[in-house]
Amino acid sequence: MKSLLRTSAVHAFPDARGRYGAFGGRYVPETLVPALDRLQAGVDEHLHSADFQSEFMHELKTWVGRPTALSYAPTLSKRWGAEVWLKREDLAHTGAHKINNAVGQTLLAKRLGAKRIIAETGAGQHGVASAAAAARLGIPCVVYMGAVDVERQAPNVGRMQLLGAKVVPVTGGDATLRAAIDEALRDWVSDPNGTYYCLGSAVGPHPYPYLVRELQAVIGREARAQMLEQAGGLPDIAVACVGGGSNAIGLFHPFVDDAQVKLLGVEAGGRGAGLGDNAASLTFGTPGVLQGSYTLILQDAFGQVQETHSVSAGLDYSGVGPEHAYLMTVKRVAYESALDEEALDALAECAKFEGILTAIESAHAFYGARRYAKSHPGAKILIGCSGRGDKDMPILQRTLLKDF
Numbered sequence: 001m002k003s004l005l006r007t008s009a010v011h012a013f014p015d016a017r018g019r020y021g022a023f024g025g026r027y028v029p030e031t032l033v034p035a036l037d038r039l040q041a042g043v044d045e046h047l048h049s050a051d052f053q054s055e056f057m058h059e060l061k062t063w064v065g066r067p068t069a070l071s072y073a074p075t076l077s078k079r080w081g082a083e084v085w086l087k088r089e090d091l092a093h094t095g096a097h098k099i100n101n102a103v104g105q106t107l108l109a110k111r112l113g114a115k116r117i118i119a120e121t122g123a124g125q126h127g128v129a130s131a132a133a134a135a136r137l138g139i140p141c142v143v144y145m146g147a148v149d150v151e152r153q154a155p156n157v158g159r160m161q162l163l164g165a166k167v168v169p170v171t172g173g174d175a176t177l178r179a180a181i182d183e184a185l186r187d188w189v190s191d192p193n194g195t196y197y198c199l200g201s202a203v204g205p206h207p208y209p210y211l212v213r214e215l216q217a218v219i220g221r222e223a224r225a226q227m228l229e230q231a232g233g234l235p236d237i238a239v240a241c242v243g244g245g246s247n248a249i250g251l252f253h254p255f256v257d258d259a260q261v262k263l264l265g266v267e268a269g270g271r272g273a274g275l276g277d278n279a280a281s282l283t284f285g286t287p288g289v290l291q292g293s294y295t296l297i298l299q300d301a302f303g304q305v306q307e308t309h310s311v312s313a314g315l316d317y318s319g320v321g322p323e324h325a326y327l328m329t330v331k332r333v334a335y336e337s338a339l340d341e342e343a344l345d346a347l348a349e350c351a352k353f354e355g356i357l358t359a360i361e362s363a364h365a366f367y368g369a370r371r372y373a374k375s376h377p378g379a380k381i382l383i384g385c386s387g388r389g390d391k392d393m394p395i396l397q398r399t400l401l402k403d404f
């Protein structure tokens with residue numbers, strides 16, 4: 001199989017120290033360094049080997065259901081005065097893009113001789129994907145999940161348990177995703193050889209942001225080829241929602257060299273611009289270190305990381321992958337945010353007019369695309385539909401459906 005890497009100035013990142021310009025790197029306690037060195041060696045040896053890539057592609061094809069469809073959206077196109085195409089990660093096994101990364105990392109774990117997989121999860125989507133991938137390989141899986149999230153996302157806890165994973169509630173810290181990542185890192189330090197830490201987004205210390213990008217880039221590679229074949233050319237713009245940034249970097253990466261293709265990331269604008277009212281780290285954040293990486297984070301003037309708010313649990317994180325901070329700085333990708341109510345409105349429109357109940361996370365991208373279409377009539381727009389909305393029914397009952 002030919003190399004899946006393409007090179008250019010922007011693609012040359014990260015550098016040898018895991019940096020994307022000023023961002024990224026590896027800001028971790030001494031105790032974590034051997035585990036990260038071991039992971040780095042594993043990535044260097046296996047990730048782009050023909051053998052690993054063919055096993056990975058085989059699993060994506062026969063178990064995950066790739067390539068996922070590229071769907072033309074006729075009614076949205078008409079309503080927005082644009083040409084709208086949807087990359088359907090909602091059709092992937094377990095209902096979102098997270099499975100691409102989970103499959104890749106668990107295959108890597110097997111090659112590194114790991115006896116157990118650990119993962120963190122916020123809304124539960126990455127936990128479900130990791131549990132499924134670990135079950136497939138017959139490796140035991142432990143998922144750390146904030147106690148608050150265990151409560152909020154009960155159906156996903158049950159899914160993980162049925163898939164054979166042990167779910168460990170984390171009561172310390174903010175008892176949500178940030179605390180779950182801290183706990184997973186602690187577990188990993190205590191057994192860096194037998195345990196593999198499957199991190200769920202393009203965040204954390206090097207090499208995770210790079211590893212996750214390379215595994216998720218399958219989204220953009222497929223979408224690029226499908227646009228050429230089905231839409232007769234590249235899109236004018238590709239739009240994706242940004243939480244930690246894995247589905248967005250996966251969609252964007254193969255388009256970065258196509259100078260004519262604009263790239264737009266849409267963050268969770270929550271209730272508005274106030275600190276604590278959103279999860280828009282690129283829009284409102286300042287540089288700092290969070291969970292091993294120098295990036296843009298939501299913090300107060302004293303450097304205290306702030307709680308976040310978003311109607312979508314999957315975007316509710318106070319940091320963002322370092323490559324996004326870099327791509328914003330060099331102006332290759334534009335970032336904006338969508339409010340809770342704007343995302344919900346876009347979700348309702350897509351469901352009613354295209355027959356697709358998208359995840360609330362993905363609906364942020366739909367809203368950003370709609371706003372772009374207004375000022376760019378006729379534009380050819382590619383939207384990353386990162387997941388399906390079934391998991392969001394409890395929230396949709398309390399919001400969109402409350403007056404029905």
Ligand SMILES: *Cc1c(COP(=O)(O)O)cnc(C)c1O
Nearest residue numbers: 243244245246247314361386387
């Ligand atoms: C987890 C999740 C996201 C946010 O994570 P990224 O790493 O930013 O992609 C977006 N959409 C869905 C459906 C998710 O489950």
